[in-house]
Amino acid sequence: xxxxxxxDLSLLLGGRIQRMRGAVRSAGRAGWIRGALVVIGGLLFxxxxxxxxxxxxxxxxxxxxxxxxxxxxxxxxYLMLIALGILLLSSFIAAxxxxxxxxxxxxxxAAPLREEALFLDRLLIIWLQTAWMPVTFxxxxxxxxxxxxxxxxxxxxxxxxxxxxxxxxVLIGVGLPALTLVPAAASCMIAVLVGRFVSANRLRNALLVxxxxxxxxxxxxxxxxxxDKVLSPEGIDNFIENVRSMDRSExxxxxxxxxxxxxxxxxxxxxxxxxxxxxxxxxEERTDKLLEDALKVTGDQPWLxxxxxxxxxxxxxxxxxxxxxxxxxxxxxxPFFNMKKPPKTAPLWPPFxxxxxxxxxxxxxxxxxxxxxAIAYGQSQTGQPEVKPKGVQGxxxxxxxxxxxxxxxxxxxxxxxxxxxxxxATQWTQAxxxxxxIALSGWGFAAAAERSNLSDLAEVLPYASVVIFGxxxxxxxxxxxxxxxxxxxxxxxxxxEAFWLVRAAPISMRRMLFxxxxxxxxxxxxxxxxxxxxxxxxxxxxxxxxAMAVAMSLGNALVTCCLGxxxxxxxxxxxxVNVSQLVQGPGGILFIVLSMTYATIxxxxxxxxxxxxxxxxINVLRQTALLVAPIVIGLILAASSLKLGLNRLEALQR
Amino acid sequence: xxxxxHVSKRYGDRIAVNSLDLEIRAGEVFGFLGPNGAGKTSTLKxxxxxxxxxxxxxxxxxxxxxxxxxxVRQILGYIPDRPFLYxxxxxxxxxxxxxxxxxxxxxxxxxxAEQMLxxxxxxxxxxxxxxxxxxxxxxxxxxxxAFLHRPQVLVVDEPMVGLDPQGSRLVKEIFKxxxxxxxxxxFLSTHSLExxxxxxxxxxILLGGELAATGAVDELRDTVAGDENLESIFLRITGGxxxxxxxxxxxxxx
Numbered sequence: 001x002x003x004x005x006x007x008d009l010s011l012l013l014g015g016r017i018q019r020m021r022g023a024v025r026s027a028g029r030a031g032w033i034r035g036a037l038v039v040i041g042g043l044l045f046x047x048x049x050x051x052x053x054x055x056x057x058x059x060x061x062x063x064x065x066x067x068x069x070x071x072x073x074x075x076x077x078y079l080m081l082i083a084l085g086i087l088l089l090s091s092f093i094a095a096x097x098x099x100x101x102x103x104x105x106x107x108x109x110a111a112p113l114r115e116e117a118l119f120l121d122r123l124l125i126i127w128l129q130t131a132w133m134p135v136t137f138x139x140x141x142x143x144x145x146x147x148x149x150x151x152x153x154x155x156x157x158x159x160x161x162x163x164x165x166x167x168x169x170v171l172i173g174v175g176l177p178a179l180t181l182v183p184a185a186a187s188c189m190i191a192v193l194v195g196r197f198v199s200a201n202r203l204r205n206a207l208l209v210x211x212x213x214x215x216x217x218x219x220x221x222x223x224x225x226x227x228d229k230v231l232s233p234e235g236i237d238n239f240i241e242n243v244r245s246m247d248r249s250e251x252x253x254x255x256x257x258x259x260x261x262x263x264x265x266x267x268x269x270x271x272x273x274x275x276x277x278x279x280x281x282x283x284e285e286r287t288d289k290l291l292e293d294a295l296k297v298t299g300d301q302p303w304l305x306x307x308x309x310x311x312x313x314x315x316x317x318x319x320x321x322x323x324x325x326x327x328x329x330x331x332x333x334x335p336f337f338n339m340k341k342p343p344k345t346a347p348l349w350p351p352f353x354x355x356x357x358x359x360x361x362x363x364x365x366x367x368x369x370x371x372x373x374a375i376a377y378g379q380s381q382t383g384q385p386e387v388k389p390k391g392v393q394g395x396x397x398x399x400x401x402x403x404x405x406x407x408x409x410x411x412x413x414x415x416x417x418x419x420x421x422x423x424x425a426t427q428w429t430q431a432x433x434x435x436x437x438i439a440l441s442g443w444g445f446a447a448a449a450e451r452s453n454l455s456d457l458a459e460v461l462p463y464a465s466v467v468i469f470g471x472x473x474x475x476x477x478x479x480x481x482x483x484x485x486x487x488x489x490x491x492x493x494x495x496x497e498a499f500w501l502v503r504a505a506p507i508s509m510r511r512m513l514f515x516x517x518x519x520x521x522x523x524x525x526x527x528x529x530x531x532x533x534x535x536x537x538x539x540x541x542x543x544x545x546x547a548m549a550v551a552m553s554l555g556n557a558l559v560t561c562c563l564g565x566x567x568x569x570x571x572x573x574x575x576x577v578n579v580s581q582l583v584q585g586p587g588g589i590l591f592i593v594l595s596m597t598y599a600t601i602x603x604x605x606x607x608x609x610x611x612x613x614x615x616x617x618i619n620v621l622r623q624t625a626l627l628v629a630p631i632v633i634g635l636i637l638a639a640s641s642l643k644l645g646l647n648r649l650e651a652l653q654r
Numbered sequence: 655x656x657x658x659x660h661v662s663k664r665y666g667d668r669i670a671v672n673s674l675d676l677e678i679r680a681g682e683v684f685g686f687l688g689p690n691g692a693g694k695t696s697t698l699k700x701x702x703x704x705x706x707x708x709x710x711x712x713x714x715x716x717x718x719x720x721x722x723x724x725x726v727r728q729i730l731g732y733i734p735d736r737p738f739l740y741x742x743x744x745x746x747x748x749x750x751x752x753x754x755x756x757x758x759x760x761x762x763x764x765x766x767a768e769q770m771l772x773x774x775x776x777x778x779x780x781x782x783x784x785x786x787x788x789x790x791x792x793x794x795x796x797x798x799x800a801f802l803h804r805p806q807v808l809v810v811d812e813p814m815v816g817l818d819p820q821g822s823r824l825v826k827e828i829f830k831x832x833x834x835x836x837x838x839x840x841f842l843s844t845h846s847l848e849x850x851x852x853x854x855x856x857x858x859i860l861l862g863g864e865l866a867a868t869g870a871v872d873e874l875r876d877t878v879a880g881d882e883n884l885e886s887i888f889l890r891i892t893g894g895x896x897x898x899x900x901x902x903x904x905x906x907x908x
Contacts, residue, residue, distance in 0.1 A: 408759070411754060412750075412751050412753075412754025412755055415750075415751070415754075416740065416743065416747070416751045419742070419743060419747060420740060420742045420743065423742040423783075424742055496738070496740075497738035498738045498739050500704065500732075500734060500738060501739075501752065501755070501799075502755065503702075503703070503704055504702050504703070504727060504730070504732045505727060505752075505755035505756060506724045506725070506726075506727035506728040506755070506756060507724070507755050508724060
């Protein structure tokens with residue numbers, strides 16, 4: 001008698017629960033301590049992210065008038081978009097491994113289990129494996145947003161409305177799990193379809209195609225969220241148009257936008273409808289003050305006046321009206337002067353729409369699994385692996401030509417790792433996507449700089465330069481951390497089950513650790529400093545700021561590399577199924593937590609330094625402390641993680 | 655060449671190896687036999703430094719493996735039962751990497767790698783990725799790697815798994831020649847009594863973590879009077895003989 005899907009699924013999930021129980025029982029004291037450390041680290045990170053987000057966002061929105069509110073909205077959009085990007089990438093790679101290539105499938109496929117149940121079991125695991133990370137990052141930031149707005153509204157009544165706790169609970173509680181379900185379900189379905197039509201020896205090419213499609217998607221999404229919409233002179237026109245379009249509840253195509261737009265409204269009311277401030281008098285007062293402050297700083301310099309006008313309102317002014325006149329004319333265009341409709345509440349449909357899409361994809365996937373899973377699995381087992389590294393001869397030659405630059409004692413490892421990297425599609429496709437994300441950010445900044453006069457803006461509004469520096473540098477360091485999580489952290493675990501060769505060889509673990517560090521260091525430094533340089537050039541930073549950002553990235557790259565190698569060695573997984581999953585284990589979580597925390601601390605200290613410089617309130621002692629503190633913290637983090645990793649490896653060799 | 659003095663290994667409360675005393679001389683092939691779970695692999699792993707020793711001392715070439723593990727590993731070659739390798743390296747690149755780990759380089763490494771590939775019949779596969787190799791070919795590549803740095807001691811765990819008859823014959827001859835012609839000490843753990851009988855100069859039978867018998871096959875035959883082959887000796891010593899009645903009961907369960 002054929003069993004039901006539910007009964008087979010419960011059988012499979014029961015087995016997983018039993019294995020988890022077994023793992024918990026056999027974890028031993030060291031395992032429990034490691035687990036507790038990860039939990040404590042995770043809680044500290046979440047707390048720090050919440051606190052940091054709250055402070056940073058409060059600082060922005062309390063000082064940047066119109067732009068602040070929109071900047072925070074764009075930050076929220078970016079955060080959701082990055083979360084979705086990570087999800088798409090992780091889900092797709094994990095789905096190919098779990099659905100078609102996992103070792104236990106040999107046994108499970110031989111058993112009389114229904115394909116649909118097997119598919120749903122894999123989908124659930126991929127969802128859990130990939131969803132925790134975006135959720136962990138987004139929830140504390142949104143809560144930080146809420147607290148920041150709440151505080152601002154109490155301090156300055158009329159700035160907005162109190163955060164809508166019920167709407168936020170629904171949006172986050174339902175929306176984020178739903179947002180993570182969509183890519184998981186889509187990836188599993190695509191994996192089965194790809195597996196059906198593409199033979200196993202081409203799965204790697206399929207990975208590449210997936211990576212490129214994902215990169216293009218991110219690029220397209222990035223175009224939609226261009227920073228120049230906020231910062232360019234023409235952007236002011238767009239800005240007003242955006243405000244009006246928001247007022248018209250324009251339907252957006254990106255699911256992350258649906259959610260972030262609703263969250264934005266739930267946080268402080270619909271500022272578009274309210275006209276940025278819920279109080280008209282306050283709005284007028286703020287507008288006048290912004291202009292007066294600007295005039296005090298600039299005097300009546302025609303070039304700067306043009307820049308200011310460009311920033312504050314449209315260039316298309318007529319006659320020689322004064323700035324104040326023009327501003328008042330512009331004010332007439334803003335919706336809050338013609339406010340007719342009552343403020344909107346946050347729409348609650350996005351999470352349920354996402355959930356609906358997720359369930360539709362699950363349903364479709366189950367149907368696809370019924371007809372295609374067996375064929376796809378069969379295909380994945382029949383392809384012949386590549387015999388010769390034909391397609392990568394050029395890269396092999398390049399790697400071999402670099403041998404002469406490698407220290408003799410470290411060369412065997414460096415050479416081997418570099419060769420494997422160029423041949424392993426699960427590794428270099430990740431690099432491709434990371435490169436896409438970096439290009440996207442660089443492009444966003446370049447577009448912003450091209451259309452705006454940021455140097456003039458920074459001169460008039462000191463905080464603006466810090467906000468721009470802070471956001472630019474922070475995104476740069478986070479990108480380095482994201483790249484390291486995928487490419488540096490797994491380096492020790494990548495020895496895989498062949499690690500016995502190293503353990504049995506007359507080579508110290510210290511040498512292996514340093515070889516791994518040497519392999520990762522130069523690419524990470526080049527990557528980190530390049531991002532910083534591109535961002536600085538795009539944003540027309542002064543040479544001093546550029547030097548600072550590049551030095552900051554250098555320090556961040558060094559610390560990130562040591563953290564990645566150290567923690568990768570301290571918590572290795574030599575029996576991984578695919579590389580992308582390595583970063584999702586306890587060690588990977590700890591690495592992401594620590595590296596991003598350090599990136600944030602570093603950016604915070606350096607932004608503080610830049611802010612004091614911009615305002616001319618220089619205190620030598622404080623400025624020195626702001627520069628020395630992140631260096632000391634970085635050295636402690638780097639040394640302790642390397643020591644931890646070395647101890648673990650030496651314990652493995654004993 | 656290899657000496658075990660009162661060596662024990664415990665995993666929690668379970669004793670895997672109990673006060674093992676054993677010596678393997680240079681120029682001999684020593685076969686290590688025993689039923690599943692007798693402690694053979696634990697013994698080999700302790701010797702290779704892949705798992706810590708609970709009690710006792712192991713010396714190789716007079717050096718304590720705990721005091722100077724790197725120096726000991728320099729003269730050891732290890733062939734595990736499962737050939738986990740780097741799938742995305744070619745056979746030639748793999749041997750270059752192994753040579754690098756053992757401090758070899760330049761022409762010496764190139765020449766020796768060529769010789770080993772030729773010895774193990776892999777010379778026409780030098781430029782091919784390991785992922786395309788069969789289990790037996792991978793096993794032969796591991797052996798080529800183990801012989802690459804001219805070890806004085808060879809530690810082998812289940813050498814014949816996955817080898818075809820030609821490969822098996824080749825490997826047996828190589829082990830015998832390595833010991834008898836090159837003076838190498840070959841410490842070989844196996845379930846294949848045929849292999850042990852054919853290749854080993856002496857055998858030791860491990861039972862419940864303790865050495866139940868040791869000596870040349872002929873000596874053991876004299877000890878256990880009446881038995882003619884190693885299988886019978888092994889079954890007698892380990893108490894593993896299965897009566898006709900027990901076989902019948904087992905078949906009923908099927």
